[in-house]
Amino acid sequence: MVDFATSLQVMVPLHRTETGETTRDALRDRWVSWAGPPQTLCLDPSQPNLSQVLGAFCNNTGIDMRHTAADAHWQLGKVERHGQWLCRVFQRVLDESRPQSEPEWRDCLSHAQSAKNTLLTEAGASPYQLVFGRNPRVPTDLMQEAPHLGAVDAEQAEPALERAAAVRAASRRAMLECQSDRAVRAALRARPRALRPFRSGDWVYYWRTQKHVDGVRIEGGRWYGAGLVLGSVGRNFVVAHRRSLLRCAPEQLRFATPSEATVAEFPESELLGVKTLLEKGQFPKSQFVDVTQESRPPEAPEEAQATVDEPSQGLAGLNAAQWLEQHRQTAAGTESPKAPEALFCQETLDMEHLHSSHVEILMAAFLQKRAQKELPATGNTPDMQHRIDEAKLVEWETVSGKAAVRVHTGAKAREIKEKFGHRFIGSRFVVTNKVDEEGSRVKARWCLLGHNDPDFHQKIASGECHSPTMHQLSRIPGVDPSAVIEIVGNLYGANDAPAQWYKEFDAQAQAAGFQRSIFDPCLYYYREPQRGLTGILGAHVDDTIMGGEGEAYNRAIQRLKARFQYRKWRQGSGEFCGVQYFQDPESKEITYDQKAYAQNIRPIAMTKDRQKQRKQLANEREITALRAVNGALNWLASQTRPDISVQASFSQQAFPSPTVEHLLSANEAVHRARQYSDVALTVRHVPWEDLNIVFHSDAGFANASQGKTQAGYILAFTTSQLAEDQPSVWSPFCWKSYKMSRVVASTLAGETQSFATASGISEWMSLMVSEAKHGCFDLRACEDHLRCVPITGVTDCKSLFDALNTPTSPGKIEDKRVAIDLAIVRQSMSRCGLQVRWCPTQLMIADGLTKNQADPADLMRALLANGVYQLSNEAEVLAQKKAQRDRRVQRKPLGSTNSPSYEQSQTPGAVFREVYLDHEATSYHSPEEEHIVQGKAVRRTSFDARSGKVLASEDLQESLLCEKQWLSSRVSLLRTEIWYERVVPGSRV
Numbered sequence: 007m008v009d010f011a012t013s014l015q016v017m018v019p020l021h022r023t024e025t026g027e028t029t030r031d032a033l034r035d036r037w038v039s040w041a042g043p044p045q046t047l048c049l050d051p052s053q054p055n056l057s058q059v060l061g062a063f064c065n066n067t068g069i070d071m072r073h074t075a076a077d078a079h080w081q082l083g084k085v086e087r088h089g090q091w092l093c094r095v096f097q098r099v100l101d102e103s104r105p106q107s108e109p110e111w112r113d114c115l116s117h118a119q120s121a122k123n124t125l126l127t128e129a130g131a132s133p134y135q136l137v138f139g140r141n142p143r144v145p146t147d148l149m150q151e152a153p154h155l156g157a158v159d160a161e162q163a164e165p166a167l168e169r170a171a172a173v174r175a176a177s178r179r180a181m182l183e184c185q186s187d188r189a190v191r192a193a194l195r196a197r198p199r200a201l202r203p204f205r206s207g208d209w210v211y212y213w214r215t216q217k218h219v220d221g222v223r224i225e226g227g228r229w230y231g232a233g234l235v236l237g238s239v240g241r242n243f244v245v246a247h248r249r250s251l252l253r254c255a256p257e258q259l260r261f262a263t264p265s266e267a268t269v270a271e272f273p274e275s276e277l278l279g280v281k282t283l284l285e286k287g288q289f290p291k292s293q294f295v296d297v298t299q300e301s302r303p304p305e306a307p308e309e310a311q312a313t314v315d316e317p318s319q320g321l322a323g324l325n326a327a328q329w330l331e332q333h334r335q336t337a338a339g340t341e342s343p344k345a346p347e348a349l350f351c352q353e354t355l356d357m358e359h360l361h362s363s364h365v366e367i368l369m370a371a372f373l374q375k376r377a378q379k380e381l382p383a384t385g386n387t388p389d390m391q392h393r394i395d396e397a398k399l400v401e402w403e404t405v406s407g408k409a410a411v412r413v414h415t416g417a418k419a420r421e422i423k424e425k426f427g428h429r430f431i432g433s434r435f436v437v438t439n440k441v442d443e444e445g446s447r448v449k450a451r452w453c454l455l456g457h458n459d460p461d462f463h464q465k466i467a468s469g470e471c472h473s474p475t476m477h478q479l480s481r482i483p484g485v486d487p488s489a490v491i492e493i494v495g496n497l498y499g500a501n502d503a504p505a506q507w508y509k510e511f512d513a514q515a516q517a518a519g520f521q522r523s524i525f526d527p528c529l530y531y532y533r534e535p536q537r538g539l540t541g542i543l544g545a546h547v548d549d550t551i552m553g554g555e556g557e558a559y560n561r562a563i564q565r566l567k568a569r570f571q572y573r574k575w576r577q578g579s580g581e582f583c584g585v586q587y588f589q590d591p592e593s594k595e596i597t598y599d600q601k602a603y604a605q606n607i608r609p610i611a612m613t614k615d616r617q618k619q620r621k622q623l624a625n626e627r628e629i630t631a632l633r634a635v636n637g638a639l640n641w642l643a644s645q646t647r648p649d650i651s652v653q654a655s656f657s658q659q660a661f662p663s664p665t666v667e668h669l670l671s672a673n674e675a676v677h678r679a680r681q682y683s684d685v686a687l688t689v690r691h692v693p694w695e696d697l698n699i700v701f702h703s704d705a706g707f708a709n710a711s712q713g714k715t716q717a718g719y720i721l722a723f724t725t726s727q728l729a730e731d732q733p734s735v736w737s738p739f740c741w742k743s744y745k746m747s748r749v750v751a752s753t754l755a756g757e758t759q760s761f762a763t764a765s766g767i768s769e770w771m772s773l774m775v776s777e778a779k780h781g782c783f784d785l786r787a788c789e790d791h792l793r794c795v796p797i798t799g800v801t802d803c804k805s806l807f808d809a810l811n812t813p814t815s816p817g818k819i820e821d822k823r824v825a826i827d828l829a830i831v832r833q834s835m836s837r838c839g840l841q842v843r844w845c846p847t848q849l850m851i852a853d854g855l856t857k858n859q860a861d862p863a864d865l866m867r868a869l870l871a872n873g874v875y876q877l878s879n880e881a882e883v884l885a886q887k888k889a890q891r892d893r894r895v896q897r898k899p900l901g902s903t904n905s906p907s908y909e910q911s912q913t914p915g916a917v918f919r920e921v922y923l924d925h926e927a928t929s930y931h932s933p934e935e936e937h938i939v940q941g942k943a944v945r946r947t948s949f950d951a952r953s954g955k956v957l958a959s960e961d962l963q964e965s966l967l968c969e970k971q972w973l974s975s976r977v978s979l980l981r982t983e984i985w986y987e988r989v990v991p992g993s994r995v
């Protein structure tokens with residue numbers, strides 16, 4: 007470890023494999039413990055230095071970590087050079103001292119380190135003097151002002167002290183020899199080197215050792231340009247050349263000569279396009295090249311001057327502190343030309359935001375978002391580049407073999423270029439690393455730049471999105487670069503490709519015998535005259551999911567497979583649209599989840615000090631991270647996780663002015679998503695002729711942003727046993743948590759709006775089920791099909807339940823908007839036979855979609871796992887609730903004068919009975935066994951609310967029960983409540 011300003015070096019021996027933990031411990035114990043945490047820690051990109059353990063430690067202690075580019079060792083040259091000096095000194099000490107044990111070896115290292123920090127001088131002072139104000143005191147050194155005579159005598163008498171003095175002398179001698187050698191070598195190699203302070207707007211040339219041009223790799227290295235400097239990322243620079251972005255080290259850049267800068271005529275419209283791409287973070291990763299991994303150029307020719315104001319020149323021999331100060335002054339005080347700078351900078355940054363420029367923030371966000379998806383088409387390692395070139399060749403063979411293109415060469419190509427030069431558009435390869443159950447493979451997709459289509463606006467206006475367009479071939483392996491491609495079919499990137507693909511797939515599916523749904527154009531049914539519905543198919547772009555049986559259905563599938571070449575065909579389990587599906591081979595029930603996706607969501611990184619600033623507004627970086635987290639949570643919640651829907655909805659409501667508190671709430675939602683990542687949904691078996699729909703709706707009151715109300719609903723398939731108050735299958739298929747667009751004045755208004763919305767969706771699903779059962783029908787007669795699928799709506803709002811089930815006129819309600827919503831629901835009840843039911847609030851499933859609380863979420867997760875639901879008669883439940891209230895009023899405290907005394911309650915006939923609440927049956931039960939009090943002890947038994955199985959039994963002191971009137975114990979996800987009450991023989995609980 008080397009201090010950048012003073013060159014103070016600390017060596018820590020590591021006697022085991024270097025890991026993130028060992029690096030963290032060395033930094034904490036050997037540097038932070040006495041010098042405090044540094045402001046910046048520069049490291050090379052080795053695995054231990056990139057570990058999460060070291061990163062978390064630096065983040066928690068306020069250390070800014072900066073990693074050099076791969077293979078750019080000169081960017082950490084000071085550390086490398088000082089490490090080399092100390093190694094030379096240490097090796098000389100070892101050769102002269104010959105240590106025989108580990109303590110002696112450590113003494114050699116300690117003396118070598120001390121000698122280097124004492125004798126190495128910069129600007130007339132050693133590292134020890136710069137840090138501590140003086141060199142360490144050596145009592146036996148006769149050159150000091152007051153040597154200690156006793157220590158000198160002991161050194162002559164004790165062999166161990168004599169050896170230590172010899173090692174110290176050898177270390178100092180080796181350091182002086184190395185310093186002399188360094189000075190001589192530096193003098194022999196010395197030459198003046200001017201600093202080149204590149205700034206935004208400079209025209210530069212960059213050095214590359216290899217580059218692919220028109221599909222041909224150019225080896226040997228050369229200068230390319232001219233490129234425009236956009237900004238800096240640390241010590242490196244971001245350069246725009248044509249439509250590519252490159253990250254270059256300063257040593258890989260040179261200023262363009264005046265003639266080169268004149269030739270570099272970038273059209274203004276193109277520069278504005280680059281600015282737009284930068285601001286939106288839409289630069290494709292294949293156009294971003296990290297040049298810092300390549301070697302430096304050879305001896306450079308005569309340096310050209312900067313294209314901006316002439317800066318002051320300095321020599322490279324400045325020490326670190328002077329260089330940093332000059333760099334800060336230059337960055338803060340030098341003005342750049344306004345013309346190019348105005349394209350990329352929107353505000354002037356002060357010193358605190360020197361390293362947080364607009365370009366740097368955008369580039370960092372872009373790299374973080376795209377790094378895991380797309381691979382660069384060029385500039386890779388030889389092995390990876392070979393795999394990418396093979397993937398490109400495979401893609402081209404696939405495209406050319408489908409009669410979608412015609413290749414023209416020779417005179418025909420030249421003729422097309424002359425006549426139709428305005429008809430050419432660009433293309434590029436999108437290269438990705440596909441990882442699935444079959445392993446990892448490189449996949450290349452050839453895409454047209456459809457936004458450059460010369461007929462784009464005319465096609466959009468007319469609705470005709472297809473016409474032959476010529477494309478000039480480039481960078482396709484094995485094809486002449488002067489050839490021309492004519493587009494005669496559908497290709498990726500074309501403006502009409504999605505529409506043309508859907509038309510083709512729809513035509514082939516219907517030709518195979520499938521019928522398209524009138525409610526969903528991506529849903530298809532397969533029917534047989536005698537058997538009815540035997541198959542169903544869903545399409546999402548070029549992915550399909552299907553199920554069915556029968557020979558006719560299998561023939562239709564084989565016809566589709568013959569027309570469309572499916573690369574992967576999975577049966578029984580597989581992934582579709584990011585969701586993992588699995589079908590039980592025996593019960594045929596389908597389970598789907600997104601466990602891997604949930605585990606890969608990352609929270610927003612914040613320091614502990616930042617987390618305490620809960621009311622402060624989020625900065626630009628945090629807002630970008632919050633948008634990314636919200637997108638991930640919303641996708642997860644909408645597909646497989648209704649238990650986090652309310653958290654995802656609340657997090658989205660933080661805009662347009664999110665605060666740190668909103669960031670913490672989003673991180674909590676990420677924690678919940680990852681904690682319960684194993685939550686899965688099951689499509690349970692429901693008899694086709696007994697299929698029913700049930701929905702639960704709920705609404706809070708002014709609990710959303712801007713004083714609005716959070717509402718939610720969840721729909722599920724069930725059976726007719728639900729209406730008979732019997733346990734029934736419950737299989738959810740649709741849910742939503744949302745903020746109402748209209749401010750409501752009462753709870754009844756919010757509940758009514760939510761119930762009306764859920765009833766409308768249930769009617770839609772009822773028509774889709776009717777279509778699946780009976781086939782397509784005339785939508786003008788849809789009311790005849792609404793009653794084919796019974797619908798049950800459940801609410802926990804007693805006033806809404808009474809208003810819908812009593813003959814009272816809605817017009818008597820003061821809020822006429824609520825009266826309108828009630829009239830809509832009543833019309834739905836009469837039209838489709840909607841049955842309205844009521845349940846207690848603590849058993850409302852949709853409560854977890856409107857309130858960010860633990861109990862409703864646990865109830866929902868438990869129901870998702872069990873898949874069984876039961877309603878109870880409203881009159882019975884209300885009677886039980888009234889009896890509970892009456893008992894609470896009649897029950898006296900144990901210390902009151904009207905209650906039995908402690909001694910009187912110890913009669914042998916007194917019993918303690920446990921009562922628990924069964925959430926599924928919504929009724930009270932009590933175990934058959936009663937435990938008689940004997941002496942001062944009683945046994946407590948805990949029961950499972952679902953099975954009645956004894957979970958635990960233990961002895962309790964009666965005094966504990968006398969002190970507290972009741973105890974509560976939470977058992978399983980249903981949070982079963984166990985009550986302990988003192989009663990007398992013959993009484994009822």
